[in-house]
Amino acid sequence: MAEVHTHEADDHDSAYAGLLVNDAHWAFGTDFEDPLAGVDTTVPEGVDAQELAAYCLQLGDDALILSQRLSEWCSRAPDLEEDIALANIALDLLGQARLLLARAAAADPSLVPALPEGSPVPPEDALAFFRSDREFRNVCLVELPNGDFAETICRVLVFSTYRLALFQRLTAHPDAVLRAVAVKGLKELAYHRDFAGRWFLTLARGTEESRRRLEAALAQVWAYRHELGDDQDAEVVLEQVLATSGVAAPGVRPVSTVGGHTEHLSRLLAEMQVVARAHPMGLW
Amino acid sequence: MEQARAVAASVVDPELPMLTLHDLGVLREVALDDDGAVVVAITPTYSGCPAMATMRDDLVRTLRDAGFGDARVRVTLDPAWTTDWITPEGRAALTEAGISPPGPAPRREESVTLQLAPTRRSVRCPRCGADDVALTSEFGSTACKAMYRCRACLEPFDHVKEI
Incomplete structure (x- = not known):
């Protein structure tokens, strides 16, 4: 400056x-340096580099897009504590996204969009800011608008429960970088889930209105749960939260997400990417 | 080599300047590579910790000023950082600065078990030492801290969360 x-x-x-x-x-x-500087990013033998990169991109995109959505709560949450909590969660997810996108770029550099020669934009930023909506690999669940506080809580609860269960398995992944990201992310996701779980309980036991809105919010989120895959461990935890809160699992049909994304992603990206795209040679 | 280690260990954390990187447990190793350059290994506290680049720059600059022109910083992600690595001196420095130091970190199995009740910790007020404290928020001014209030002296204070 x-x-x-x-x-x-x-x-x-x-x-x-x-x-x-x-x-x-x-x-x-x-300065935002390479988050993997000094980390050995050699793809281990027996692991397909392209598959690994595609997988990291998918996991990174989920974290990036939800982080962007959650950060919209900044200065707008019901009170200061929740404002800071949601911003903290967004920051953790952004950290996971940076590591995962950098890992994807290191494993398969052909994924990284080409920028003008001499551009100082690091590969993980090129992936975040210079891909179009169709190239994003995130689930639709994370790109939907925030809705009210109950919807945000339900989404964080469902998302972090499934991601936590997945990261527990990834701690045994053959790729040392992905394994390390998972070990680190586990601790963060555990308190994201607990935060959302406690609010879920509070809203369920609050007033008739909070309960009504929570149930409506859960039904919205539930319709996208299939995107996160079948996961026994995650389902057990969600059942536990529902049982403690006395809320029944919504009987909703899964929304079809075949064909990629909703229109909401394009709008989110337009806002997130506009400055970076206007200045591909910019130094921040 | 010992001197390089001492210099690296003296660099302070950008967010908690009462702690050296050694006290915080972020500094994992100081070694010489084949060319005689100093290589410092650090481990990030949180995935999104924005202070990492500053730590790296501070280390390189401090080592260079001390005559180690060829210093490099390497990041090790595994094993993941835990608050258990904060040294006893670091804990004392936190308390002195009005920040409650973390208790023992939960074991991995415990830390991923669903906790729907508020987190229970044995926390003392860093100012008056009373143990009658109330959690105001699990999330504080930085990712690593929770906010408490002392019911005895009424002061609010930060607590470094156990991870």
Whole structure:
């Protein structure tokens, strides 16, 4: 960021004076380096690099899109604590997405969209910001609009329960990078799920209105549950939450998601990608 | 080699500057490669921790200033970081700074078991030492902290979550 000159007299008038002079003091710096720098990304023998990359892309896209959706709650949640909680969960998922997209790019560089020569955009950003909606591999569940707080809670509950069960199995994956991402992600997903589970219980036992809205929200999310696959471990946990809350599993038909995505993904991507696409040579 | 280790161990965390990277348990190894360059291995705390790049830059810069021009930082993801790696000195420094240090991390099987009741921890107020405290939020100013309030001295404080 360029240096901003301020008159000395202005310094007392503006709380922002001085903030822009030198941004090196920002805790996070401004450089976003390769999240896998220094990690051995050799694909192990017996693992198909393209299959591994496609799989990591799918897992990374799920995390990226849900992270983007959850971050829409920032400054809009029912209270400050939930605002911060949802932002924290979004940040964890964004971290998982970065690692997984970087892993996908390292395993199969042909997946990464071509950018103008000399572009400083790292491969995981190229995957996030320069692919079109049809190239995203996420489940429809994560791209649907947030809805009300109950819908958000139901989605986080169902998504993190299935992802946690999957990551538990991935801790035995032959690829060391994916294995490490899974081990790390497990701990995060466990408290995302607990957070959503507790709110589920609170809304179920709250008022008639909160209960009504929770049940309606669950029915919405339930219709997309098939996208996450059959998973006995996840189903057991969800049954436990439903039983504790006294909420019946919704009897809804699965929504057909054949053909990829809903229109909501295009709109989400338009917002998420617009700045990066306008400046493919930009340094952030 | 010992000197390089001491220099690397003295670098502080960008978000918790009362802790060195050694105290935080992020610094896993300091070694020399075949060319005699210092190679530091660090492990991220959280997947999305935005402080990693700063840690890496701070390490390289501090080592360079101390005469180790060829320093490199390597990330090791496995085994995953746990709060159990925070040293006793680090725990004391956190308390001194008004942040409650983490208790023992849950074992892996425990940590993935569904917990619908509020997290129970044995937490003491870092200011007055009282154990009569209330959880305000599981999520705090950074990914690694929860927010508490002391019922005795009424001060709010951060608690580093066990992971």
